[in-house]
Amino acid sequence: MSTLHIVLSLGCALVLVxxxxxxxxxxxxxxxxxxxxxxxxxxxxxxxxxxxAMVFDDHxxxxxxxxxxxxVGALVILPLAAGWSWAERTRSGTGVLLVGVxxxxxxxxxxxxxxxxxx
Amino acid sequence: MSEPSTTRRSTGAGFGRIxxxxxxxxxxxxxxxxxxxxxTKASEAPVPYALSAFAAVVYIVATWALATDRRxxxxxxxxxxxxxxxxxxxxxxxxxxxxxxxxxxxxFGNGYGYVPLVLPVVGLWWILRxxx
Numbered sequence: 153m154s155t156l157h158i159v160l161s162l163g164c165a166l167v168l169v170x171x172x173x174x175x176x177x178x179x180x181x182x183x184x185x186x187x188x189x190x191x192x193x194x195x196x197x198x199x200x201x202x203x204x205a206m207v208f209d210d211h212x213x214x215x216x217x218x219x220x221x222x223x224v225g226a227l228v229i230l231p232l233a234a235g236w237s238w239a240e241r242t243r244s245g246t247g248v249l250l251v252g253v254x255x256x257x258x259x260x261x262x263x264x265x266x267x268x269x270x271x
Numbered sequence: 272m273s274e275p276s277t278t279r280r281s282t283g284a285g286f287g288r289i290x291x292x293x294x295x296x297x298x299x300x301x302x303x304x305x306x307x308x309x310x311t312k313a314s315e316a317p318v319p320y321a322l323s324a325f326a327a328v329v330y331i332v333a334t335w336a337l338a339t340d341r342r343x344x345x346x347x348x349x350x351x352x353x354x355x356x357x358x359x360x361x362x363x364x365x366x367x368x369x370x371x372x373x374x375x376x377x378x379f380g381n382g383y384g385y386v387p388l389v390l391p392v393v394g395l396w397w398i399l400r401x402x403x
């Protein structure tokens with residue numbers, strides 16, 4: 153995986169641990185969690201820009217719509233999760249954020265697979 | 272179906288909130304996948320692509336029904352989803368020559384960590400729990 157994806161995955165892992173601690177202690181996410189999520193989202197914007205540049209430069213037979221689909225998918229996951237969890241400020245709401253940060257590394261792996269099978 | 276009592280919580284609340292989000296993710300990914308398949312290479316593998324589109328519709332209906340506490344609609348959608356994943360899963364192994372490209376439900380959702388197989392079971396449990 154690219155350095156960016158490794159950094160982003162570590163960020164997801166960090167937020168994941170924090171969310172688990174919050175859920176176990178039955179606390180709601182605070183400023184630090186949302187700041188970390190915002191940072192992650194910023195990283196995903198960078199991923200989108202880098203990914204688009206890669207796929208429109210020399211995509212070597214990679215399916216452009218599929219690749220772009222995963223890039224955009226990764227971009228919208230956290231805002232959707234945050235919005236949906238905000239409507240229910242409970243442990244389950246925090247669980248929605250947890251699903252979001254677990255999902256992101258899966259998408260990174262998919263992006264990596266799509267790219268590397270065509271090299 | 273009887274009117275939901277005022278004390279009964281919506282299927283979209285509590286654990287249902289997490290469930291609806293997971294359904295939403297599958298609705299998005301199945302829609303994305305089938306759109307790409309149908310728009311770019313519809314003739315290559317018509318059977319799996321039609322099934323992908325069908326799965327996308329089922330996931331969209333299930334997400335909407337669970338989120339808005341429409342239990343009977345949710346029950347039908349999730350029931351179809353369970354039958355779909357088992358049937359398509361079995362068919363994709365038995366008649367693999369007709370499944371040149373994957374759908375969400377191929378090989379019992381193998382490409383998605385078998386989540387498509389587990390999800391309808393959890394969904395049915397969640398909808399039926401406490402409704403008798």
